[in-house]
Amino acid sequence: MNNNKVIQVEGLTKMFGDFTAVNAITFDVEKGEIFGFLGANGAGKTTAMKMLIGISNPTSGNANVAGFDVFTNAEDIKKNIGYMSQKFALYDDLTVRENITFFGGIYGLSRKRIKEKSDALIEELGLQNVANKLVGALPLGWKQKLSFSVSLIHDPKIVFLDEPTGGVDPITRRQFWELIYKAANQGTTVFVTTHYMDEAEYCDRVSIMVNGKIEALDTPKKLKEQFKAENMNDVFLKLARG
Amino acid sequence: MKRFIGFIKKEFYHIFRDRRSLFILFGMPIAQILLFGFAITNEINNVDIAILDHSKDATTKEIINKISASKYFSIKQIIEKEADIESVFQKGHVKAVLNFEKDFSKNLIKDNKATVQIITDATDPNTANTISNYVNAILQQYQKDVNKDITIVYQIIPETRMVYNPELKSVYMFVPGVMTIILMLVSAMMTSISITREKELGTMEILLVSPLKPFQVIIGKVFPYIFLSIINAVVIVMLSIFIFKMPVEGSLFLLALESILFIISALALGILISTISATQQTAMMISLMGLMLPVILLSGFIFPISSMPLPLQVISNIIPAKWFIIIIKGIMLKGVGIQFIWKETLILLGMTVLFIALSVKKYKIRLE
Amino acid sequence: MLPIIFVLPLLQLVILSNAATFEVKNIKFGYIDNDHTSTSRALVERFNASTYFNVITDFPSEALASSAMLKGEVDVVLEIPQYFEHDLQNEKHNRLGVTINAIDGAAAGVMNVYVSQIIQRFNQHVKVDLLQPSDQQIQVSNIDTIPLFWYNETLNYKTFMVPGILVLLVTMITLFLSGMNIVREKEIGTLEQINVTPIKKSQFIIGKLFPFWVIGMGLLTIGLIIAKLIFNVPMVGSLPLMYVYTSIYILVVLGIGLFISNFTETQQQAMFIAWFFTVIFILMSGLFTPIESMPKWAQIITEFNPIKYFVEVMRMVMLKGSGVTDILPQLLKTLLYALIMNGLAVWSYKKTT
Numbered sequence: 001m002n003n004n005k006v007i008q009v010e011g012l013t014k015m016f017g018d019f020t021a022v023n024a025i026t027f028d029v030e031k032g033e034i035f036g037f038l039g040a041n042g043a044g045k046t047t048a049m050k051m052l053i054g055i056s057n058p059t060s061g062n063a064n065v066a067g068f069d070v071f072t073n074a075e076d077i078k079k080n081i082g083y084m085s086q087k088f089a090l091y092d093d094l095t096v097r098e099n100i101t102f103f104g105g106i107y108g109l110s111r112k113r114i115k116e117k118s119d120a121l122i123e124e125l126g127l128q129n130v131a132n133k134l135v136g137a138l139p140l141g142w143k144q145k146l147s148f149s150v151s152l153i154h155d156p157k158i159v160f161l162d163e164p165t166g167g168v169d170p171i172t173r174r175q176f177w178e179l180i181y182k183a184a185n186q187g188t189t190v191f192v193t194t195h196y197m198d199e200a201e202y203c204d205r206v207s208i209m210v211n212g213k214i215e216a217l218d219t220p221k222k223l224k225e226q227f228k229a230e231n232m233n234d235v236f237l238k239l240a241r242g
Numbered sequence: 243m244k245r246f247i248g249f250i251k252k253e254f255y256h257i258f259r260d261r262r263s264l265f266i267l268f269g270m271p272i273a274q275i276l277l278f279g280f281a282i283t284n285e286i287n288n289v290d291i292a293i294l295d296h297s298k299d300a301t302t303k304e305i306i307n308k309i310s311a312s313k314y315f316s317i318k319q320i321i322e323k324e325a326d327i328e329s330v331f332q333k334g335h336v337k338a339v340l341n342f343e344k345d346f347s348k349n350l351i352k353d354n355k356a357t358v359q360i361i362t363d364a365t366d367p368n369t370a371n372t373i374s375n376y377v378n379a380i381l382q383q384y385q386k387d388v389n390k391d392i393t394i395v396y397q398i399i400p401e402t403r404m405v406y407n408p409e410l411k412s413v414y415m416f417v418p419g420v421m422t423i424i425l426m427l428v429s430a431m432m433t434s435i436s437i438t439r440e441k442e443l444g445t446m447e448i449l450l451v452s453p454l455k456p457f458q459v460i461i462g463k464v465f466p467y468i469f470l471s472i473i474n475a476v477v478i479v480m481l482s483i484f485i486f487k488m489p490v491e492g493s494l495f496l497l498a499l500e501s502i503l504f505i506i507s508a509l510a511l512g513i514l515i516s517t518i519s520a521t522q523q524t525a526m527m528i529s530l531m532g533l534m535l536p537v538i539l540l541s542g543f544i545f546p547i548s549s550m551p552l553p554l555q556v557i558s559n560i561i562p563a564k565w566f567i568i569i570i571k572g573i574m575l576k577g578v579g580i581q582f583i584w585k586e587t588l589i590l591l592g593m594t595v596l597f598i599a600l601s602v603k604k605y606k607i608r609l610e
Numbered sequence: 611m612l613p614i615i616f617v618l619p620l621l622q623l624v625i626l627s628n629a630a631t632f633e634v635k636n637i638k639f640g641y642i643d644n645d646h647t648s649t650s651r652a653l654v655e656r657f658n659a660s661t662y663f664n665v666i667t668d669f670p671s672e673a674l675a676s677s678a679m680l681k682g683e684v685d686v687v688l689e690i691p692q693y694f695e696h697d698l699q700n701e702k703h704n705r706l707g708v709t710i711n712a713i714d715g716a717a718a719g720v721m722n723v724y725v726s727q728i729i730q731r732f733n734q735h736v737k738v739d740l741l742q743p744s745d746q747q748i749q750v751s752n753i754d755t756i757p758l759f760w761y762n763e764t765l766n767y768k769t770f771m772v773p774g775i776l777v778l779l780v781t782m783i784t785l786f787l788s789g790m791n792i793v794r795e796k797e798i799g800t801l802e803q804i805n806v807t808p809i810k811k812s813q814f815i816i817g818k819l820f821p822f823w824v825i826g827m828g829l830l831t832i833g834l835i836i837a838k839l840i841f842n843v844p845m846v847g848s849l850p851l852m853y854v855y856t857s858i859y860i861l862v863v864l865g866i867g868l869f870i871s872n873f874t875e876t877q878q879q880a881m882f883i884a885w886f887f888t889v890i891f892i893l894m895s896g897l898f899t900p901i902e903s904m905p906k907w908a909q910i911i912t913e914f915n916p917i918k919y920f921v922e923v924m925r926m927v928m929l930k931g932s933g934v935t936d937i938l939p940q941l942l943k944t945l946l947y948a949l950i951m952n953g954l955a956v957w958s959y960k961k962t963t
Contacts (some may be wrong), residue, residue, distance in 0.1 A: 053451050054451070055447065055450050055451060075453065075455075078451055078452060078453045079453045081451070083447075083448060083451040085444050085447050085448060086444075087443070087444030087447075088444070089443065089444045089445045089447065089448045090445075091252070091255075091256070091443075091445060092443075093255065093256055093259040093260065094252065094255050094256075094259075098252070098255060101248065102248055102249075102251075102252045103448075103452075104248075105244065105245055105247075105248025105249070105251075106245050106248060106249060106449070106452045106453070106454045107245075107452060107453060108244065108245055108453065111244075134259075160451075260876065260878070260879070262874065262875070262879045263876070263878055263879050263882060266879065266882040266883060266886065267882065270882065270885075270886045273886075274886070274889060274890065277890060277894075277908070277911075278893055280905060280908065281894060281904045281905060281908030281911070282893055282894070282899050282904070283899060283903050283904065284632070284715075284716040284898075284899045284900070284903070285715070285716060285903050286900060286902075286903055287902065287903040288902050288903070289900075289902055290902065331760060331761070331930060332926065332930050332931070332932040332933070332936045333932070333936050334922060334926055334930075334932070334936070337902075350753065354752055355752050355753075355754060356753055356754065357753075357754045357755075357756060358753060358754070358755055358756070359755075359756045359757075359758055360755055360756065360757045360758065361758040361760055362757070362758070362759055362760065363760055363761060363930075364759035364760055364761055364762035364763070364765055365761050365762055365769070365770055365925050365929040365930060366770055366900070366925075367632075367633075367759070367762055367765035367766065367767055367770055368632035368633075368767075368770075369900055370759050370762070370765065371759075371765055374755075374757040374759075375723060377755065378755055378757075381753050381755060384753075385752070385753060398698065398703070398704050398705070398706055398729055398732065398733055398736070399703065399704070399705050399706070400705075400706045400707075400708045400725060400726060400729050401705050401706065401707055401708065402708040402709075402710060402722055402725070403707070403708065403709045403710070404710050404712035404718055404722075405679070405709055405710065405711060405712060406711060406712055406713050407712040407713050407715055407718070408712065409715075410712055410715030410716070410718055410719060411715055412715050412716060414713055414715065415713060415714045415715060415716075423889065427885065431881065431882070431885070435877070435878045435881070436878075439878070442798075522794075522877045522878070523611070523790055523794060523877065524611060524614065526786065526790065526877065526881045527611070527614045527615075527618075527786060527787075528614060528618075530782070530786055530881065530884075530885060530888075531614060531618050531619065531622075531782060531783065531786070532614075532618060534782070534885075534888070534889070534892075535622050535626055535775070535778065535779075536622070536626065538892070538893075538898075539626045539629045539630055540626070540629050544630075544898050544899070545629055545630055545631055545632065545898075546632075546634060546714060546717050548635075548636045548637070548638065548664075548685075549631050549632075549633050549634055549635045549636060550628065550629050550631065551628050553628075554625070554628050554629050557625070558629075568682060571713050572680070572682070575713050576679075576680050576713075578680045578681075582677075582680050582681050
């Protein structure tokens with residue numbers, strides 16, 4: 001096994017009855033990479049991701065995440081990954097600090113470590129004034145950034161982001177991507193799904209899923225050359241229209 | 243373990259932040275037990291009746307006086323003709339009409355026999371039957387008084403001893419029942435709601451991706467509610483002892499253990515409900531619609547199980563509340579120890595284990 | 611969700627209506643015969659023959675009998691003393707010990723009546739058998755009572771309970787659904803979206819509640835069909851009157867549900883409150899226990915219980931054939947209740963959004 005490849009997927013398939021949601025996808029993700037996982041709504045992105053993070057059983061194929069097999073070692077995978085879901089998933093009725101403490105706790109961080117982490121995180125996100133306020137009272141953009149930072153609290157090898165910037169304003173989105181870059185620079189692999197094509201330009205490599213299959217996979221630059229397109233949006237349109 | 247404690251702490255935050263639910267959670271049982279303990283009784287008192295007296299003689303007057311003096315009846319109306327009976331019933335003003343035949347006294351003296359009809363509104367069969375029995379009893383007493391000079395021979399007199407509840411208080415019947423309903427529904431509802439809530443909010447997904455084991459998540463969610471339910475149980479038992487003067491003939495310690503067992507079985511049922519429902523709405527409808535009436539009707543809380551048709555007696559066995567009611571009545575009123583209720587305890591324990599096993603089986607570590 | 615709304619309640623109607631009976635039968639009976647004579651055996655035989663008493667157990671000792679009572683294996687124990695027959699013949703009267711488990715006071719009262727009746731009849735029999743010429747014959751005057759059970763001659767509990775349980779189910783479904791509805795949208799966040807549309811509050815509320823109203827009426831219809839076909843409950847009165855009343859009644863329930871929904875922040879709170887009131891409404895509706903027997907203050911509380919009126923009207927119209935003038939008080943009170951609750955609901959909805 002190549003130690004640089006933190007995600008290795010081969011022929012991964014998920015069927016719901018007769019419907020093939022994910023159709024024999026194959027790809028690798030390298031350490032420290034920002035890997036964009038693109039596709040229209042319903043293309044199978046979220047389903048594919050759920051198989052990788054161990055909350056959905058693949059129908060067939062092979063996948064190895066952070067060195068562990070998704071079929072046999074899902075619990076070991078969980079210790080090594082972070083996850084931020086499409087739905088905003090912090091507790092509204094807990095304060096910022098309580099949320100951080102809670103998630104730090106369930107990943108088994110020591111009390112001292114949680115304290116250090118919370119302080120650093122709150123400072124980094126500029127949340128000093130609202131650290132003891134209920135999360136429910138924060139604007140959505142702040143919640144998203146907090147949610148991202150919380151998913152990194154245990155320094156995972158890979159962080160999975162499922163449409164993290166849905167419903168967020170452009171400025172916040174920018175700031176959000178700065179956070180992603182920072183994490184990647186520190187060696188965390190970022191696996192991100194999105195349907196904002198401009199965001200695809202920020203990724204090291206992108207794959208584009210259409211109807212459960214990966215139709216294209218390369219760096220944004222090469223994809224544009226390959227499809228003779230101005231930007232990723234055009235690449236996507238060309239692919240989606242077949 | 244540290245992860246687990248953090249988890250429980252979080253659950254307590256949820257509970258204490260939601261002041262209204264907390265208030266309802268503790269206020270509700272107190273209000274209900276007080277209200278029902280005082281108000282609900284299946285005794286018959288002050289039933290409104292009407293009199294249709296075709297004789298209006300000394301004997302009927304005397305009988306009417308006796309009836310009016312009893313605590314069971316109050317005479318609401320005097321009617322004059324048979325045709326009026328239908329209309330007083332239809333208006334729902336009275337539950338019974340006493341119809342004395344013509345020449346009542348005369349017949350009684352001449353033939354030693356006189357007739358009175360007890361016409362009851364039997365849309366409520368229980369009340370109708372009871373009224374009929376009570377009027378009979380009053381008439382019998384009246385005759386005994388009249389005939390008291392005559393000695394009756396060859397008489398066997400039963401000496402009846404009402405055990406466990408000599409004053410026939412219906413509070414003894416209803417307090418254990420209300421306690422059971424409250425513990426059952428509150429526990430099942432709370433857990434099923436709080437678990438499905440995480441599903442709905444999307445936080446459940448995050449918890450499943452974390453290294454926390456699914457059973458840790460579930461136990462962590464249920465743990466705080468065990469505490470809350472125990473507090474509820476303690477309050478209810480205190481109210482029944484101090485306000486309703488219910489005796490605790492048996493061991494208070496045993497009562498506590500059995501209550502904890504019942505609470506855990508109700509919570510386990512709540513978990514099971516949450517595993518089969520995706521939204522809070524479904525969970526609530528199942529726990530409310532599915533549990534409320536069966537618990538009220540099939541547990542022996544109001545209606546005696548032994549009088550039910552056989553298939554229902556069989557069905558009643560799957561209602562955990564039935565067994566708990568037998569246990570509480572046994573400990574509080576009969577003063578029995580575990581040697582008399584071990585069977586019921588085992589059944590309850592078995593159910594709890596079954597609920598937990600089913601939930602573990604149904605609980606999807608992987609959401610699909 | 612649909613099975614929960616329709617199948618669950620109707621299934622309960624079919625099953626649970628059979629459970630709700632205050633009749634006392636199959637009484638678990640035991641005896642201790644210390645006499646072992648033909649008279650004592652004849653007495654036990656009387657209990658054996660009665661349809662009320664079931665499971666007859668012969669206990670050799672009092673200790674065993676009381677232990678069985680503690681275990682709940684027996685509810686009535688008859689103790690026949692030694693020299694029972696001898697004393698009866700010589701002293702012309704005798705005493706018997708009867709022990710009754712009285713935890714359910716009402717049932718114990720009824721059991722006592724049954725026991726007394728059997729013993730009384732046995733007395734008469736004994737009298738005829740043992741009466742000697744020396745005993746003077748006295749004619750005792752006798753008042754004959756003729757019990758007449760109108761509207762339900764056979765004292766069938768199902769005709770009484772089926773309409774009542776149907777009322778409960780219609781109420782619970784409509785209350786829970788409406789109580790959860792708006793607060794659910796609040797929680798999910800869709801309410802905000804609706805509030806920015808030009809829809810009028812009243813239109814919005816009517817649009818929200820109308821489906822539940824239809825569900826309630828549908829449930830009533832299926833329930834009535836079940837009552838007729840399965841339980842053969844008589845429907846003496848006017849069906850249209852039943853529907854007019856129900857249509858107003860459901861409005862009351864929906865108003866209460868909406869009001870709860872407006873004043874709560876989470877579905878959990880809404881359901882706890884709805885549950886709290888439902889249990890009170892059910893147990894104080896006169897459906898299972900008579901309202902007249904409640905203390906005065908509790909009777910006043912029942913005046914505010916919509917289920918009470920519905921149960922009354924349902925029974926009056928269906929079983930007794932009461933007309934519109936007979937149920938006018940209930941009808942007017944329900945109408946007033948509907949107006950107040952919905953008024954409050956609309957008013958509070960404006961205030962909270």
